[in-house]
Amino acid sequence: MDRDQRELLLSLAYLYICSDREWRALPLLLLVTAENPDDCVCLRLLAHVYTTVDRAELALVVLDRVSHLAGQDIHGDSLLRARALHRLGRIDEARLSFENYTQALPESDAA
Numbered sequence: 001m002d003r004d005q006r007e008l009l010l011s012l013a014y015l016y017i018c019s020d021r022e023w024r025a026l027p028l029l030l031l032v033t034a035e036n037p038d039d040c041v042c043l044r045l046l047a048h049v050y051t052t053v054d055r056a057e058l059a060l061v062v063l064d065r066v067s068h069l070a071g072q073d074i075h076g077d078s079l080l081r082a083r084a085l086h087r088l089g090r091i092d093e094a095r096l097s098f099e100n101y102t103q104a105l106p107e108s109d110a111a
Contacts, residue, residue, distance in 0.1 A: 001035040022052045040066050047080050056087035075104050
């Protein structure tokens with residue numbers, strides 16, 4: 001898959017997500033991930049979609065993969081993780097993850 005094909009598939013997936021049609025975005029994201037399993041942008045979108053379609057356990061697996069690839073949690077990954085944990089009813093873990101997210105905010109954003 002070349003760069004233009006990847007960008008087209010991710011753009012279509014994003015449009016489906018924005019249109020509340022996450023189930024239609026899922027196969028597009030899985031296709032991109034199959035071609036490039038280390039694509040963190042696609043993996044983050046995939047984690048969002050999994051959370052939205054009530055597959056939060058898969059979202060956590062994907063976020064663990066992103067964390068492994070990046071070598072650390074990126075700022076927004078804590079928010080994605082908090083949403084997935086909350087969906088699973090793991091409220092204390094979700095709260096901790098959300099606190100990690102808010103503590104990492106720059107001072108101007110936190111106020």
